[in-house]
Amino acid sequence: MTDADYRTLNKASWDERAPAHAASPGYGLDRFRSDPAHLSDVVSFDLPLLGDVAGLRGVHLQCHIGTDTISLARLGARMTGLDFSPAAVAQATALSQELGAGVDFVEADVYDAADVLPAGEFDLVFTGIGALCWLPSVGRWAEVVQRLLKPGGRLFIREGHPMLWALADPLPEGRLELAYPYFERDEPLVWDEGGTYVETDVEFEHNLTHEWNHGLGEIVTALLDQGLVLDALVEHDSVPWDAFPGFTEELPGGEHRLRDRPWRLPHTYTIKATKPA
Ligand SMILES: C[S@@+](CC[C@H](N)C(=O)[O-])C[C@H]1O[C@@H](n2cnc3c(N)ncnc32)[C@H](O)[C@@H]1O
Numbered sequence: 001m002t003d004a005d006y007r008t009l010n011k012a013s014w015d016e017r018a019p020a021h022a023a024s025p026g027y028g029l030d031r032f033r034s035d036p037a038h039l040s041d042v043v044s045f046d047l048p049l050l051g052d053v054a055g056l057r058g059v060h061l062q063c064h065i066g067t068d069t070i071s072l073a074r075l076g077a078r079m080t081g082l083d084f085s086p087a088a089v090a091q092a093t094a095l096s097q098e099l100g101a102g103v104d105f106v107e108a109d110v111y112d113a114a115d116v117l118p119a120g121e122f123d124l125v126f127t128g129i130g131a132l133c134w135l136p137s138v139g140r141w142a143e144v145v146q147r148l149l150k151p152g153g154r155l156f157i158r159e160g161h162p163m164l165w166a167l168a169d170p171l172p173e174g175r176l177e178l179a180y181p182y183f184e185r186d187e188p189l190v191w192d193e194g195g196t197y198v199e200t201d202v203e204f205e206h207n208l209t210h211e212w213n214h215g216l217g218e219i220v221t222a223l224l225d226q227g228l229v230l231d232a233l234v235e236h237d238s239v240p241w242d243a244f245p246g247f248t249e250e251l252p253g254g255e256h257r258l259r260d261r262p263w264r265l266p267h268t269y270t271i272k273a274t275k276p277a
Helices: 003-023 029-034 041-050 067-074 086-099 110-116 138-148 216-225
Strands: 057-061 078-083 104-107 122-128 149-160 189-192 208-211 229-236 248-250 256-258 268-274
Touching (some): 003 086, 029 086, 057 067, 057 110, 110 138, 138 216, 216 268
Parallel strands (some): 057 078, 078 104, 122 149
């Protein structure tokens, strides 16, 4: 599997889904339009750990249609969003212009981010919620994060937990069954699935994707290997999409978690790390 192969397949899938996501109630674009102070559910969840971002120069890697990026801009950060899907970048750019959010969106592969954006200039790298699973090497990703950050700058990531990605989906009769790799492997997980994670009537044609899991220790070690200092590692018992339909309960703020003993599973995690000054 060359980089070109997985990127072509994954990009085709995301290009088709971006406009459907923008039209879906799940992404709530109308709430951004009707309320100038509205923040995405994801960023609202992040607020207690995120801290003050006002005035920071930030980049959102794998920003998709820009709802989280624009939310960070509404909190006062000067944001750039980056995504390799031209359709996602088009949706994000149109939304930012419509809302007057002042966010720049750039089309590029995440592994090229520090070559196409000003390396060493960002106070904040923000990413997460279904981002790392599209990348074959978490080590290469951590190097990009390190290169983008200025000394003293920080990474904020909240992401699906590798334990969650390792579980059989759908859950067999609700049992938590380990079915997929927890650790990063060279071979991708190959999926051929229509549909998406938000409500839509659109029938998709490009459904073949390649994904990878990365263990929590591998993610932290990759950041430490780049010289970043770990400031926080917090595991959460909820996730912002219905990861196991039929076996979850919806919580306020768009979070979902297992109905039965949710404390058995770390659903997501947050990592904060700083590049030393
Ligand atoms: C689930 S979305 C991330 C989403 C964000 N949390 C949201 O919901 O708005 C994943 C995004 O990663 C992007 N992506 C996947 N692989 C990428 C790569 N190699 N380089 C840049 N972007 C990539 C996709 O185009 C997609 O927009």
